[in-house]
Amino acid sequence: MSETFRAPIGTQDVLPPDSHRWQILVSTFADVAARYGYGLVHGPMFEDIGVFLRLGAGTDVVRKEMYDFHDKGDRHVALRPEATASVARAYVQHRPVTPWKVWCVTPVFRYERPQAGRLRQHHQVDVEVLGEADPDVDVEVIALGADYLAALGLRRWRLVINTMGTPADRAAYARTLTEWLRDRAADLPAEDREKVESHPLRVLDSKRPETQEVVADAPRIADVLDQGSRDHFARVQEGLRALGIPFEIDVRLVRGLDYYTHTLFEFQSEALETAQSTVIGGGRYDGLVEQLGGPPTPGIGFGSGIERMLLACDAEGVLPPPESVLDVFVVDVTGGAAARDLAQELRAAGLRTDRAFGGRSMKAQMKVAGRSGARVAVIVGEQELAEGTATVRDLRLGEQQTVPRDELVARVRRMVEAE
RNA sequence: GUGACCGUAGCUCAGUUGGCUAGAGCGUCAGGUUGUGGCCCUGAAGGUCGGGAGUUCGAUUCUCCUCGGUCACCCCA
Known part of the structure; x- marks a missing residue:
């Protein structure tokens, strides 16, 4: 009778005056996106589960973290585990003129164990560009991210980039890597050994020191890239240098979504003490639209977690104290x-x-x-x-x-x- | 999904080698003025000591289970 309720595990209520800080982040992002010519899109928070299954069967986000259910009409649907697939689906459905440059704010649901900087429902601001393969778009999207951080006043961050090449490059590299790792499996911790056959790339960015030791001189993706992929990546680096955006190349940067091709990037906060320090993460996904039944269409974008960005802002003390809301x-x-x-x-x-x-x-x-x-x-x-x-x-x-x-x-x- | 630590008023925390009606600060509310805030004083409300089971004459204090919180792994924003 007197049972009480709490917000579900891994979710949180955002109340005043904290909600004001949220508005600052979102409106800052909206301003930056507008400056780059991106339009706002809104879409459903749930989709037919097939939309997300295209993210790849090897992705944890799909394999075990989806909030999926059958609705009253027995349709199998899932709450968004990320924004990109929904935006790509909208692109296929409406076929807007390209390049289609859009941004959105959305809740994101993943059935994970919560910890610092990680929730079961969190919120992201997100940008996507569909229909343009020009590497200058990669540069623009990354520059937009850097401007967002700058607009918030953040200074203690680093940008890490890598390339996966074309889907063919990626597949070839995965094969090469699996073979190489097989011979050294005995030296790997059990958790990472299991990934040798299923997700060899994930072994590369393992946090375990034993694994890092083994992997230190593993074959590199750069060794198998075709000329087009090399040119693309070189052009991206050239653009970033020209715009004065500092970056590091990390050949072990992989990221969890299987659909990435060519450029991958992460902005990591150096002010955060927590294990989760990536505040912006994204990359190019040239095959995704096609997998969703659309025409061959290149795409690139990133997501940025609001809650995690707020932690970074706190760590750097950059958000102004709440001002009075009354006259x-x-x-x-x-x-x-x-x-x-x-x-x-x-x-x-x-x-x-x-x-x-x-x-x-x-x-x-x-x-x-x-x-x-x-x-x-x-x-x-x-x-x-x-x-x-x-x-x-x-x-x-x-x-x-x-x-x-x-x-x-x-x-x-x-x-x-x-x- | 795995592991570690934690769980006493709205918040931050005391507390009892197991034993009378469980405390403080802050906050809230009401007074101290006949029409006035921020300081000060007084008082009040508010807790089945997360929940369940067990041990015991007796448990908030010990044991187990469960739920929840925090952090880490995994993964990611």
């Missing part, structure tokens, strides 16, 4: 009708206004007014009510004056605007 607070000890009417009048004039309810004492109402952060209190007592006036108090200076009602809005506005 005026109306105190009325004559029954509340005056507060009701004056508050609406002030709001109609564009002033951010709140009031006390419940007919509390003036002292109690003043306390709420003080706590509200409003610059001005408008006070109506029996005296003001009788003479058609209101008392206007500057809560910061502690000075007040009684003015006729028809001068109220103008007076309050002047005080709010005054420094």
